[in-house]
Structure formats: C-alpha cells, structure tokens
Amino acid sequence: MRVTMTRATNADGSDATSTAAPGTAPALTDAVDANASTPRAPDRRAVLAVESGPLQRPPLGVAGALASFGALESTYLAIQKLTGGDVACPVGGCQTALNSGYAELFGAPLSAYGAVAYALVAALAFWGNGIQKELVAQGENRDRKLESSYARARVLLFFGATGLAGVSSYLLFVLAVKLGGVECVYCLTSAALSLTLFGVGFAGLSSKESGKALPAAIALYLVTLASMSIVLTGGDGDKASTAGMKLEYAQVKLDNTSTQYSRALAKHLADTGAKMYGAFWCSHCIEQKEYFGSGAEIPYVECFPDGWERGTPVAKSCDAAKVEGFPTWIINGKKIEGEQTLEELAKLSGFQGQNDAASMVADLF
Numbered sequence: 095m096r097v098t099m100t101r102a103t104n105a106d107g108s109d110a111t112s113t114a115a116p117g118t119a120p121a122l123t124d125a126v127d128a129n130a131s132t133p134r135a136p137d138r139r140a141v142l143a144v145e146s147g148p149l150q151r152p153p154l155g156v157a158g159a160l161a162s163f164g165a166l167e168s169t170y171l172a173i174q175k176l177t178g179g180d181v182a183c184p185v186g187g188c189q190t191a192l193n194s195g196y197a198e199l200f201g202a203p204l205s206a207y208g209a210v211a212y213a214l215v216a217a218l219a220f221w222g223n224g225i226q227k228e229l230v231a232q233g234e235n236r237d238r239k240l241e242s243s244y245a246r247a248r249v250l251l252f253f254g255a256t257g258l259a260g261v262s263s264y265l266l267f268v269l270a271v272k273l274g275g276v277e278c279v280y281c282l283t284s285a286a287l288s289l290t291l292f293g294v295g296f297a298g299l300s301s302k303e304s305g306k307a308l309p310a311a312i313a314l315y316l317v318t319l320a321s322m323s324i325v326l327t328g329g330d331g332d333k334a335s336t337a338g339m340k341l342e343y344a345q346v347k348l349d350n351t352s353t354q355y356s357r358a359l360a361k362h363l364a365d366t367g368a369k370m371y372g373a374f375w376c377s378h379c380i381e382q383k384e385y386f387g388s389g390a391e392i393p394y395v396e397c398f399p400d401g402w403e404r405g406t407p408v409a410k411s412c413d414a415a416k417v418e419g420f421p422t423w424i425i426n427g428k429k430i431e432g433e434q435t436l437e438e439l440a441k442l443s444g445f446q447g448q449n450d451a452a453s454m455v456a457d458l459f
Contacts, residue, residue, distance in 0.1 A: 149229055149236070150248065152298030157251065157291055158219035161212045164258075164287040168209035171280055175203040180377035183279055183432075189376065190419050191278040196268050196326050204326075208261070208284065215254040215291060222247030222298075249307055252295035256311045258288035260318030268326070276418050277431065340403035343396075346380055352387035355447055359436055360390040362445045368425040371395045371412050375402060376420040382433045 174181050175197060181188050191197060197204050225244040229236050262285040269276055299307060352360075363370075370392055372379030386392055397412035397420070408417060415424055423430040425442045440447065 149226075150298055150300055151226060151230070152248070152294050154219045154223035154226060154248075154251070154294075154298070157294045158216050158223060160287050160290060161216035161219055164284060164291075165209050165212035165216060167280060167283065168205040168212055171205035172203040172209055175205060181280065183378070188278050188280055188419075189378065190276050191269065191273060191281055194273060196265070196272065199325060208258075211254070211258055211261075212287075215251060215258065218247055218251040218254060219291075222251060245303065248295070248298045249303060252292075252299060252307060253311060253314060255288065255291035255295040256314050257318055259292040260315045261322060262288040263315075264319050264322040264326070273418075341375055341398075341401055343374055343399060343401045346374060346383060348380075348384055348388040350384045350387035352389035356386045356390045356436060358447045359440055359443075359445050360386055360392045362447070363425070363439065363443055364391060364393040366426070366443055368423065368443055369393050369395050369415070370421055370423050371397055371415055371417045372421040373397050373402070378433050379421045382421045385433075385436055 171181065171192065173179070175192060181192060183189065199207060222244060225240060225247060229240060229244060232240075265281055266285055269278055269281055296304065370379075370382065372382070372394065374396060375398075383392060383394070395409070395411055395415075397408040397417060398406060399409060400406075407413070415422070416429070419431050421431075421433065423434060423439070423442075425439070426444075428442070430442065434442070439445070
C-alpha cells in the first residue's frame with residue numbers, strides 16, 4: 095500500500111511528519127505542536143504606550159508648597175482687611191499698602207482674590223505632582239492618557255502662574271510709583287512667590303509645549319496688566335467705597351509708664367535733633383510710643399494733625415522728610431523705618447545711658 099508523507103514543522107522548529115491514507119489529500123495546514131501556547135490578547139498598556147522623549151520633571155511638589163504658602167499669606171491679609179486689624183510687619187509700609195485704595199477690588203479685599211488664585215495653582219501643582227510620580231513608576235512604557243493629563247496639568251499651571259505674575263508686576267509698579275516706594279514685605283513676598291511659580295511652570299514645559307503656550311501666555315500677561323491698570327486706578331467705584339470716610343485726629347493714650355531710662359533717651363533724641371514721624375491711626379506708631387511709656391517727651395511729628403480722609407496729603411514736614419511709611423525715624427540724618435527698640439535707638443543715636451537694674455530700682459522709689 096502506498097503512503098503519502100506530509101512534512102510539517104513543530105512550534106520549536108523541529109520537523110514533524112504526518113501520514114495520509116492513500117487517495118486522501120494532505121492537510122492544507124501545518125501541524126501544530128500540542129504543547130504550543132495559544133495566542134494571547136494584546137496588553138492594554140502596550141496599546142496605550144507612546145514613544146515619547148524624556149519625561150518633564152519640574153519640582154511640582156515645591157511649586158504646590160509655595161502656592162499654598164501664598165494662599166495662606168493672602169488669606170491672612172484678607173482677614174485683616176475685612177476685620178480692620180493691623181498686620182504684623184517689620185517695616186511701616188505694610189499697613190500703608192493695605193489701607194490704600196489699591197488693596198480693594200469691587201469692594202472686596204484684593205488679597206481674597208489672590209488667596210483663591212494661589213489655591214487653584216497649588217491644586218494644579220499637586221495634581222501634576224501625583225501624575226508625575228505614577229509616570230516615573232511606569233518607566234519607559236508610559237500610559238498615553240496619563241501623559242496627556244500630565245501635560246494638561248503642567249500647561250494649566252504655567253498659565254495660572256502667568257496670571258499671578260501679571261498681577262504682581264502691576265502691584266510692584268503701584269508700590270514703586272503710586273504709593274511712593276512704600277516697602278511692603280507681604281507684597282514683595284507675594285511677587286517673589288508668583289515669579290518663582292512662573293519660572294517653575296515655564297521650565298516644566300517641553301520645547302513643543304512652550305512653543306505653543308508661550309504666545310498665549312504673553313497675551314494673558316499683557317491682558318492682566320491692562321485689566322489691573324483699569325480696575326485699580328482709584329476710579330469712581332473706588333472713590334464711592336470710601337466716600338465720606340474720615341478719621342478725626344485723636345490724642346493717643348499710652349498704657350505703659352515711662353522709666354528713668356526711657357525719659358533720658360527721649361530727651362537725648364530730642365537734643366540731638368532726632369525725629370519720629372508717624373500717624374495717629376498707625377498701630378505701629380502707638381507700639382513705638384509704648385516702648386517709651388507715658389511721660390517720656392518723644393520728639394514726635396504727626397503727619398496728619400487735622401485728621402485723615404481719602405486724598406489728605408501728609409503734613410509738609412513729613413513730605414519734606416520723604417516719609418513713606420510709619421513710623422519713620424530720622425536720626426543723625428539717617429532714615430530708619432519701622433519700630434525700633436529702646437536699645438536700638440540708643441545705639442543709633444549714641445546714647446550712653448544704661449537700662450540696668452539700678453535704674454529700674456530708682457523708678458520704683
């Protein structure tokens with residue numbers, strides 16, 4: 095009997111032979127080894143994997159922390175503005191800036207808007223930071239949808255930081271020009287935060303992303319500057335919000351009692367021509383006087399002797415001394431802004447008296 099041989103190949107590449115009965119056509123398919131594994135469905139991650147360049151890894155966690163700090167700072171300023179409180183400030187210009195018409199927008203504290211903006215930027219930064227960690231863990235085969243969300247977070251962060259930088263730029267102009275160079279620590283800190291966030295946001299973009307986003311960011315920055323110049327110019331709306339507001343001059347009553355040392359220092363300051371310039375409504379000026387206590391004849395110059403209302407100029411003597419914040423000391427021709435301790439004033443003026451136990455005992459008797 096005649097047998098037809100059919101050559102086949104096993105899964106491992108070795109030859110396999112099958113036989114067919116006479117008159118039967120050989121099989122049209124190759125024989126398959128019974129041990130060969132069946133084909134599996136393609137891995138979903140492999141389908142979504144995208145061949146891309148190096149992963150952009152800006153310090154989004156740091157950006158989130160900075161934006162959170164900015165939100166807290168702005169919230170503090172907004173609360174102080176709403177409650178009429180005085181902010182803690184190492185120099186006198188903080189309260190001057192907070193009390194100005196430029197610190198309000200549509201009847202609400204400008205810092206309240208800043209708190210919301212910083213909070214949104216912080217949320218974007220922390221969102222992007224979480225996605226960044228997932229993509230780093232995935233290695234080379236990164237999820238395309240996750241990468242798309244990561245790019246969206248970085249671009250939105252960049253635009254948010256651009257808006258903050260625009261607002262801060264205009265407020266720096268207000269401090270330097272409109273308010274005569276007032277030193278406001280909170281304002282400068284906010285500007286530093288927003289510009290740092292802008293730098294982080296821009297550095298976190300790829301070259302392709304920056305090419306697409308930069309024109310829109312420049313437009314956003316310019317529009318922000320123009321908008322701020324329109325709404326924060328002390329227009330009719332701002333005048334209406336402070337119309338009729340007037341503070342009558344009132345003599346300050348001190349709680350502390352002067353000491354032999356503080357009285358001697360006050361006399362020395364007066365004899366050497368030193369001057370303390372202040373305003374009756376300035377809490378830092380009151381605290382400065384409390385250092386001396388009642389009974390000490392401080393060489394004090396009131397910059398608003400007739401009271402204060404919007405548009406009231408400072409006294410001519412204060413204007414001549416170029417007073418920009420309260421309190422301001424002029425000692426030996428040098429201008430010193432902010433509260434000073436008695437020891438600091440003694441050192442600045444060359445006072446030789448001793449604030450020791452003996453002088454304290456003398457005050458008791």
